[in-house]
Amino acid sequence: MNEQTWQAVDDWFSERLIGADEALDGALAASAKAGLRAINVAPNQGKFLHLLARIQGARRILEIGTLGGYSAIWLARALPGDGVLVSLEFNPDNAAVARANIARAGLGDKVTVVTGLALDSLDAMLRDGAAPFDFVFIDADKQSNPQYLERVLKLARPGTVIVADNVVRSGRIADASDRDADVVGLREYFERVTGDARLDTTAVQTVGSKGWDGFAITIVGA
Numbered sequence: 001m002n003e004q005t006w007q008a009v010d011d012w013f014s015e016r017l018i019g020a021d022e023a024l025d026g027a028l029a030a031s032a033k034a035g036l037r038a039i040n041v042a043p044n045q046g047k048f049l050h051l052l053a054r055i056q057g058a059r060r061i062l063e064i065g066t067l068g069g070y071s072a073i074w075l076a077r078a079l080p081g082d083g084v085l086v087s088l089e090f091n092p093d094n095a096a097v098a099r100a101n102i103a104r105a106g107l108g109d110k111v112t113v114v115t116g117l118a119l120d121s122l123d124a125m126l127r128d129g130a131a132p133f134d135f136v137f138i139d140a141d142k143q144s145n146p147q148y149l150e151r152v153l154k155l156a157r158p159g160t161v162i163v164a165d166n167v168v169r170s171g172r173i174a175d176a177s178d179r180d181a182d183v184v185g186l187r188e189y190f191e192r193v194t195g196d197a198r199l200d201t202t203a204v205q206t207v208g209s210k211g212w213d214g215f216a217i218t219i220v221g222a
Protein backbone atom coordinates (compact mmCIF):
# COMPACT_ATOMS: atom_id res chain seq x y z
CA MET A 1 0.00 0.00 0.00
CA ASN A 2 1.48 3.28 -1.11
CA GLU A 3 0.58 6.43 -3.01
CA GLN A 4 1.47 4.75 -6.30
CA THR A 5 -1.14 2.04 -5.85
CA TRP A 6 -3.71 4.61 -4.64
CA GLN A 7 -3.07 6.53 -7.86
CA ALA A 8 -3.35 3.37 -9.99
CA VAL A 9 -6.73 2.51 -8.48
CA ASP A 10 -7.99 6.08 -8.94
CA ASP A 11 -6.86 5.92 -12.60
CA TRP A 12 -8.63 2.58 -12.99
CA PHE A 13 -11.87 3.99 -11.55
CA SER A 14 -11.67 7.30 -13.41
CA GLU A 15 -11.15 5.56 -16.74
CA ARG A 16 -14.23 3.39 -16.24
CA LEU A 17 -16.53 5.64 -14.22
CA ILE A 18 -15.82 8.99 -15.81
CA GLY A 19 -13.69 8.69 -18.96
CA ALA A 20 -12.75 11.58 -21.19
CA ASP A 21 -14.85 14.68 -20.54
CA GLU A 22 -14.10 17.77 -22.56
CA ALA A 23 -15.32 20.31 -20.01
CA LEU A 24 -13.70 18.70 -16.98
CA ASP A 25 -10.43 17.81 -18.70
CA GLY A 26 -10.35 21.28 -20.27
CA ALA A 27 -10.93 22.92 -16.88
CA LEU A 28 -7.93 21.11 -15.38
CA ALA A 29 -5.75 21.89 -18.41
CA ALA A 30 -6.68 25.60 -18.31
CA SER A 31 -6.14 25.69 -14.54
CA ALA A 32 -2.67 24.16 -14.90
CA LYS A 33 -1.83 26.56 -17.72
CA ALA A 34 -2.85 29.49 -15.50
CA GLY A 35 -0.56 28.19 -12.73
CA LEU A 36 -3.30 27.13 -10.27
CA ARG A 37 -2.31 24.44 -7.75
CA ALA A 38 -3.87 21.06 -8.55
CA ILE A 39 -5.76 20.90 -5.25
CA ASN A 40 -9.12 20.32 -6.92
CA VAL A 41 -11.03 17.20 -5.89
CA ALA A 42 -10.12 14.03 -7.81
CA PRO A 43 -12.46 12.99 -10.67
CA ASN A 44 -14.11 10.18 -8.69
CA GLN A 45 -14.50 12.54 -5.71
CA GLY A 46 -16.08 15.15 -7.97
CA LYS A 47 -18.53 12.53 -9.15
CA PHE A 48 -19.16 11.53 -5.54
CA LEU A 49 -20.17 15.12 -4.74
CA HIS A 50 -22.27 15.23 -7.91
CA LEU A 51 -24.13 12.05 -6.94
CA LEU A 52 -24.69 13.27 -3.37
CA ALA A 53 -26.23 16.48 -4.70
CA ARG A 54 -28.48 14.50 -7.06
CA ILE A 55 -29.48 12.02 -4.38
CA GLN A 56 -30.42 14.98 -2.23
CA GLY A 57 -32.33 16.66 -5.06
CA ALA A 58 -30.41 19.89 -4.61
CA ARG A 59 -31.72 22.97 -6.45
CA ARG A 60 -29.56 25.56 -4.67
CA ILE A 61 -25.91 24.70 -4.00
CA LEU A 62 -23.31 26.79 -2.18
CA GLU A 63 -19.58 26.18 -2.60
CA ILE A 64 -16.90 27.85 -0.46
CA GLY A 65 -13.57 27.74 -2.38
CA THR A 66 -13.85 27.72 -6.18
CA LEU A 67 -10.23 27.47 -7.39
CA GLY A 68 -10.57 26.78 -11.15
CA GLY A 69 -14.17 25.60 -10.97
CA TYR A 70 -13.53 21.86 -11.23
CA SER A 71 -15.77 20.79 -8.32
CA ALA A 72 -18.21 23.57 -9.29
CA ILE A 73 -18.70 21.95 -12.72
CA TRP A 74 -19.40 18.58 -11.10
CA LEU A 75 -21.87 20.12 -8.65
CA ALA A 76 -23.60 22.37 -11.20
CA ARG A 77 -24.18 19.34 -13.43
CA ALA A 78 -26.25 17.85 -10.62
CA LEU A 79 -28.72 20.76 -10.76
CA PRO A 80 -32.12 20.75 -12.45
CA GLY A 81 -32.79 23.28 -15.23
CA ASP A 82 -33.68 26.08 -12.83
CA GLY A 83 -31.01 25.22 -10.25
CA VAL A 84 -28.25 27.55 -9.10
CA LEU A 85 -24.75 27.25 -7.71
CA VAL A 86 -23.07 30.10 -5.87
CA SER A 87 -19.32 29.59 -5.45
CA LEU A 88 -17.15 31.85 -3.28
CA GLU A 89 -13.53 32.59 -4.14
CA PHE A 90 -11.09 35.05 -2.62
CA ASN A 91 -8.50 35.07 -5.42
CA PRO A 92 -9.67 37.09 -8.47
CA ASP A 93 -7.27 35.25 -10.81
CA ASN A 94 -8.70 31.89 -9.72
CA ALA A 95 -12.23 33.27 -10.09
CA ALA A 96 -11.51 34.42 -13.67
CA VAL A 97 -10.13 30.98 -14.62
CA ALA A 98 -13.15 29.35 -12.99
CA ARG A 99 -15.68 31.56 -14.78
CA ALA A 100 -14.09 30.72 -18.15
CA ASN A 101 -14.03 26.99 -17.35
CA ILE A 102 -17.65 27.05 -16.19
CA ALA A 103 -18.76 28.96 -19.31
CA ARG A 104 -16.93 26.45 -21.53
CA ALA A 105 -18.79 23.68 -19.72
CA GLY A 106 -22.08 25.34 -20.72
CA LEU A 107 -22.95 26.10 -17.08
CA GLY A 108 -22.52 29.87 -17.09
CA ASP A 109 -26.25 30.49 -16.63
CA LYS A 110 -26.45 28.36 -13.49
CA VAL A 111 -23.24 29.32 -11.70
CA THR A 112 -22.23 32.58 -10.05
CA VAL A 113 -18.64 32.87 -8.85
CA VAL A 114 -18.51 35.58 -6.20
CA THR A 115 -15.08 37.18 -5.71
CA GLY A 116 -14.12 38.18 -2.17
CA LEU A 117 -13.39 36.75 1.25
CA ALA A 118 -15.90 33.96 1.78
CA LEU A 119 -16.88 35.26 5.24
CA ASP A 120 -17.73 38.66 3.75
CA SER A 121 -19.74 37.07 0.93
CA LEU A 122 -21.61 34.84 3.39
CA ASP A 123 -22.40 37.81 5.63
CA ALA A 124 -23.62 39.76 2.59
CA MET A 125 -25.91 36.88 1.61
CA LEU A 126 -27.27 36.78 5.17
CA ARG A 127 -27.90 40.54 5.13
CA ASP A 128 -29.64 40.21 1.75
CA GLY A 129 -31.88 37.44 3.12
CA ALA A 130 -30.69 34.84 0.60
CA ALA A 131 -32.92 31.77 0.19
CA PRO A 132 -31.62 28.66 1.98
CA PHE A 133 -29.23 26.29 0.22
CA ASP A 134 -29.94 22.58 -0.14
CA PHE A 135 -26.34 21.46 -0.42
CA VAL A 136 -23.11 23.11 0.73
CA PHE A 137 -19.51 22.17 -0.10
CA ILE A 138 -16.93 23.74 2.22
CA ASP A 139 -13.46 23.65 0.61
CA ALA A 140 -11.51 26.88 1.24
CA ASP A 141 -9.10 27.80 4.08
CA LYS A 142 -9.71 25.09 6.66
CA GLN A 143 -8.90 27.35 9.63
CA SER A 144 -12.11 29.26 8.91
CA ASN A 145 -14.35 26.17 8.82
CA PRO A 146 -15.96 26.93 12.21
CA GLN A 147 -16.95 30.44 11.05
CA TYR A 148 -18.13 29.06 7.71
CA LEU A 149 -20.29 26.51 9.51
CA GLU A 150 -21.84 29.22 11.69
CA ARG A 151 -22.90 31.22 8.61
CA VAL A 152 -23.88 28.17 6.57
CA LEU A 153 -26.28 27.03 9.30
CA LYS A 154 -28.10 30.35 8.95
CA LEU A 155 -28.30 29.76 5.19
CA ALA A 156 -29.60 26.21 5.65
CA ARG A 157 -32.98 24.52 6.14
CA PRO A 158 -33.93 21.15 7.68
CA GLY A 159 -32.53 18.60 5.21
CA THR A 160 -29.60 20.68 4.00
CA VAL A 161 -26.49 18.58 3.42
CA ILE A 162 -23.08 20.03 4.27
CA VAL A 163 -19.90 18.38 2.99
CA ALA A 164 -16.48 19.56 4.18
CA ASP A 165 -13.37 18.54 2.24
CA ASN A 166 -9.89 17.73 3.54
CA VAL A 167 -10.82 16.85 7.10
CA VAL A 168 -8.09 14.22 7.53
CA ARG A 169 -4.98 15.93 6.17
CA SER A 170 -2.83 12.77 6.10
CA GLY A 171 -3.94 11.85 9.62
CA ARG A 172 -3.09 15.17 11.21
CA ILE A 173 -6.67 15.63 12.48
CA ALA A 174 -6.04 12.96 15.14
CA ASP A 175 -2.52 14.07 16.09
CA ALA A 176 -3.09 16.17 19.21
CA SER A 177 0.45 17.60 19.00
CA ASP A 178 -0.37 19.16 15.60
CA ARG A 179 -1.40 22.77 16.29
CA ASP A 180 -1.44 23.98 12.69
CA ALA A 181 -4.22 26.57 12.27
CA ASP A 182 -5.97 24.53 9.57
CA VAL A 183 -5.94 21.37 11.68
CA VAL A 184 -7.14 23.30 14.74
CA GLY A 185 -9.94 24.77 12.60
CA LEU A 186 -10.97 21.32 11.43
CA ARG A 187 -11.05 20.00 15.01
CA GLU A 188 -13.20 22.94 16.07
CA TYR A 189 -15.49 22.19 13.11
CA PHE A 190 -16.03 18.67 14.46
CA GLU A 191 -16.60 20.08 17.96
CA ARG A 192 -19.36 22.28 16.58
CA VAL A 193 -21.11 19.72 14.40
CA THR A 194 -21.11 17.16 17.20
CA GLY A 195 -22.16 19.76 19.78
CA ASP A 196 -25.26 20.85 17.87
CA ALA A 197 -28.25 18.56 18.46
CA ARG A 198 -29.78 19.54 15.10
CA LEU A 199 -26.82 18.10 13.17
CA ASP A 200 -25.92 14.52 12.30
CA THR A 201 -22.39 13.99 11.00
CA THR A 202 -20.01 11.31 9.88
CA ALA A 203 -16.57 11.44 8.29
CA VAL A 204 -14.86 9.09 5.86
CA GLN A 205 -11.18 8.85 4.99
CA THR A 206 -10.11 8.74 1.36
CA VAL A 207 -6.90 7.71 -0.36
CA GLY A 208 -6.14 8.21 -4.04
CA SER A 209 -4.60 10.58 -6.52
CA LYS A 210 -4.89 13.42 -3.98
CA GLY A 211 -3.16 11.50 -1.21
CA TRP A 212 -4.75 10.65 2.15
CA ASP A 213 -7.62 12.89 3.21
CA GLY A 214 -11.37 12.73 3.80
CA PHE A 215 -14.83 14.24 3.81
CA ALA A 216 -17.18 15.15 6.66
CA ILE A 217 -20.88 14.87 5.79
CA THR A 218 -23.58 16.53 7.86
CA ILE A 219 -27.34 16.72 7.54
CA VAL A 220 -29.29 19.52 9.19
CA GLY A 221 -32.30 18.33 11.15
CA ALA A 222 -35.40 20.10 12.38
Ligand code: SAH
Binds near residue numbers: 072141
Ligand atom coordinates in the same frame (compact mmCIF):
# COMPACT_ATOMS: atom_id res chain seq x y z
N1 SAH B 1 -13.29 23.32 -4.59
C1 SAH B 1 -12.15 23.37 -5.51
C2 SAH B 1 -10.83 23.51 -4.76
C3 SAH B 1 -10.76 24.71 -3.86
S1 SAH B 1 -9.11 24.99 -3.30
C4 SAH B 1 -12.14 22.08 -6.32
O1 SAH B 1 -12.19 21.02 -5.69
O2 SAH B 1 -12.08 22.15 -7.54
C5 SAH B 1 -9.40 26.23 -2.12
C6 SAH B 1 -9.77 27.59 -2.70
O3 SAH B 1 -10.22 28.40 -1.64
C7 SAH B 1 -8.59 28.33 -3.36
O4 SAH B 1 -8.91 28.72 -4.66
C8 SAH B 1 -8.40 29.55 -2.45
O5 SAH B 1 -8.02 30.73 -3.16
C9 SAH B 1 -9.79 29.73 -1.85
N2 SAH B 1 -9.79 30.45 -0.58
C10 SAH B 1 -8.88 30.38 0.43
N3 SAH B 1 -9.22 31.20 1.43
C11 SAH B 1 -10.36 31.80 1.06
C12 SAH B 1 -11.23 32.76 1.69
N4 SAH B 1 -10.96 33.24 2.89
N5 SAH B 1 -12.34 33.13 1.02
C13 SAH B 1 -12.63 32.62 -0.20
N6 SAH B 1 -11.85 31.72 -0.83
C14 SAH B 1 -10.74 31.32 -0.21
Ligand code: DHB
Binds near residue numbers: 039040041140165166
Ligand atom coordinates in the same frame (compact mmCIF):
# COMPACT_ATOMS: atom_id res chain seq x y z
C1 DHB C 1 -5.34 22.07 -0.03
C2 DHB C 1 -6.63 22.56 -0.13
C3 DHB C 1 -7.64 21.76 -0.63
O1 DHB C 1 -8.91 22.19 -0.73
C4 DHB C 1 -7.37 20.47 -1.02
O2 DHB C 1 -8.38 19.71 -1.51
C5 DHB C 1 -6.08 19.97 -0.93
C6 DHB C 1 -5.08 20.79 -0.44
C7 DHB C 1 -4.25 22.91 0.49
O3 DHB C 1 -4.49 24.09 0.76
O4 DHB C 1 -3.14 22.41 0.63
Ligand code: MG
Binds near residue numbers: 041166
Ligand atom coordinates in the same frame (compact mmCIF):
# COMPACT_ATOMS: atom_id res chain seq x y z
MG1 MG D 1 -10.32 20.43 -1.01
